[in-house]
Amino acid sequence: MLGIIRQKMAAGVSPVMRIRPVVSALRSYSSAVKEMTVREALNSALDEEMSADPKVFLMGEEVGEYQGAYKITKGLLDKYGPERVLDTPITEAGFTGIGVGAAYYGLKPVVEFMTINFSLQAIDHIINSAAKSNYMSAGQIPVSIVFRGPNGAAAGVGAQHSHCFAAWYGSVPGLKVLAPYSSEDARGLLKAAIRDPDPVVFLENELLYGESFPVSAEVLDSSFCLPIGKAKIEREGKDVTITAFSKMVGLSLKAADILAKEGISAEVINLRSIRPLDRATINTSVRKTNRLVTVEEGFPQHGIGAEICTSVVEESFGYLDAPVERIAGADVPMPYAANLERMAVPQVEDIVRAAKRACYRSVPMAAVA
């Protein structure tokens, strides 16, 4: 049974997934839909992939006896033993390199960074040893490895723990970069990432770990996988396209609800895949709605929004009826104080305002310093 979900979203309905199963069984709708947190989704994905392939192993700080710094790897040490769930010393550069070396020789490591911020200490190996090796060796040395961890802002963790690296990794040829939002995304994309023969950077979000999403039976099947490089239209609309990834998808959906009450029908695209970017879906959507708002949590300069805007300008310029609006985090290191942090991260109101600007429903605002 193929694990692809096809969906139909009725516009304006709250974002519960309506699934059309491959074997049509209309009876099994809302009552059979289970809820699953993103944490459980990731845990089950890791569990199933480790069970299916003995070459998959985990390594990272606190993944074993501590059950995972964010409990993503809970129970896996007991199940698979210390040879396959490695607690490493605090040596990102060293153990990431060891993971890459193991991948050179055919194993499939899943390297966990306690937060993707710590991957900065290992970035040489992610980029120079992992991403570039297949190219430099002309195909002799594929590197099947997954680097995962929570990315972007959490709550009050300060500047060094809140940086979003989607744009950094998204610019490197040879890497695939994924950013899941819901539990379905988390399961499907992580399984696809582990099975993928190339290096994948998997950007999770700490605030989403505890959030629950409904999942269908297909998602729970152990062969479920999502395609890498395809975005998902979370909500269809016809007036403005809003692109987002990770936590911002949730905010965009809430903004879409608010906009719907004011008569603006917003189409929300969950990017899922930062690299490769699903330019086809984005452009098709913009050609339909003629207006675009990009939403991201990271810093604005050279960010994901900048790339999407350029892509749309290059391919669908004639279809744009308004300038592209870009919502990003404030161009400052993340402050600690709660009220300042709230100002530094996009909120639902910001997305609503940007959508209205794109629809010329309000007076354009001057650029904020």
Next chain:
Amino acid sequence: MATSLYSPTKFVNPLFVNARSHDKPLFDPLKISTSFLGSTHKLRPTSLQINHPTIHRRSAVVAVSDVVKEKKVQSSSNLLITKEEGLELYEDMILGRAFEDMCAQMYYRGKMFGFVHLYNGQEAVSTGFIKLLKKEDSVVSTYRDHVHALSKGVPARAVMSELFGKTTGCCRGQGGSMHVFSKEHNLIGGFAFIGEGIPIATGAAFTSKYRREVLKEADCDHVTLAFFGDGTCNNGQFFECLNMAALWKLPIVFVVENNLWAIGMSHLRATSDPQIYKKGPAFGMPGVHVDGMDVLKVREVAQEAIGRARRGEGPTLVECETYRFRGHSLADPDELRDPAEKAHYAARDPITALKKHLIESKLASEAELKAIEKKIDEVVEDAVEFADASPHPARSQLLENVFVDPKGFGIGPDGRYRCEDPKFTEGTAHV
């Protein structure tokens, strides 16, 4: 100033374990638990040391030079090699030297470009270690990797074409001088960043152990050699990997090619304690110092270290005192090194030393050695001709091999998404 650096000292040599069979072998105490990976009860057993007055530290620090020299004087048949081995070593070193000299020529003629780092003078280390390996053992190198590749068995033609940037090179011209990879010969790079190869080598050793213990391939005893320089020994990744390799008892040998200079930075100016071999015992593995200009001494130490790794006794740190006769790279004017120092090491040229030894111990005649030199000259000439005649890469090669998926992006060879292919989702887990 460099000559008195390694004052020979009579340390206990853990490698010659048979000489001390009545004592506990020095690094036994570290072999406590059979659990593969670091778990919380792995301790440093200081109590066991107290009964052994000859042990200075947890595992001994060794300066092999004098010990070996003594043994050589007493019984020269101890160190050595048969005639075939001797000729093999000689041929390999001559190949390394001739190849590198040809590289220099080709560079100045414009056939080679970019960064080229030559290995002249250090051949004893490469030959001494790599010729003891099996084909399945791995070698991880740095940007000074041409001779490691040749010693490991990569054909001279393939390496030369790679340096010329031709499509017949071992990496189809996409890697270049600093990125020589050969999956077939298990030569993994070729890394431009110093210290980058060390964790990769540790990972390769990890895989060997994983395959044996988790995947149950009982005969997998592959050893990995990591080559790097003195400058790298101050880098964080080096220490991180010494720690993890010793912690998890990985089958790896860390080979330091200490040529005393990191571009223009003298090792003594950069390092608080210049005796690198002492850093091994700090992490729980034997640290050995050997004269890297003498291929037979290197070979003997290598034999023991590789044997240790193969038997599952864990890593070793081997510091080879060697010297590079040319500059750091062909772009380096090499003005900072003292001519007297260069002369001192030139007099200890490993090739001349081996030649002398072979002739004096009647293992080979002058004529045979000359024949080998001539043969190697032809091999190198042929490599250059082959590389010259080879085509440049096709323009379409630019976009190839970025991903394993030929079309990238999770799209398999048949043009459809991999995850839609039922076989991709095979191996359904039993959760």
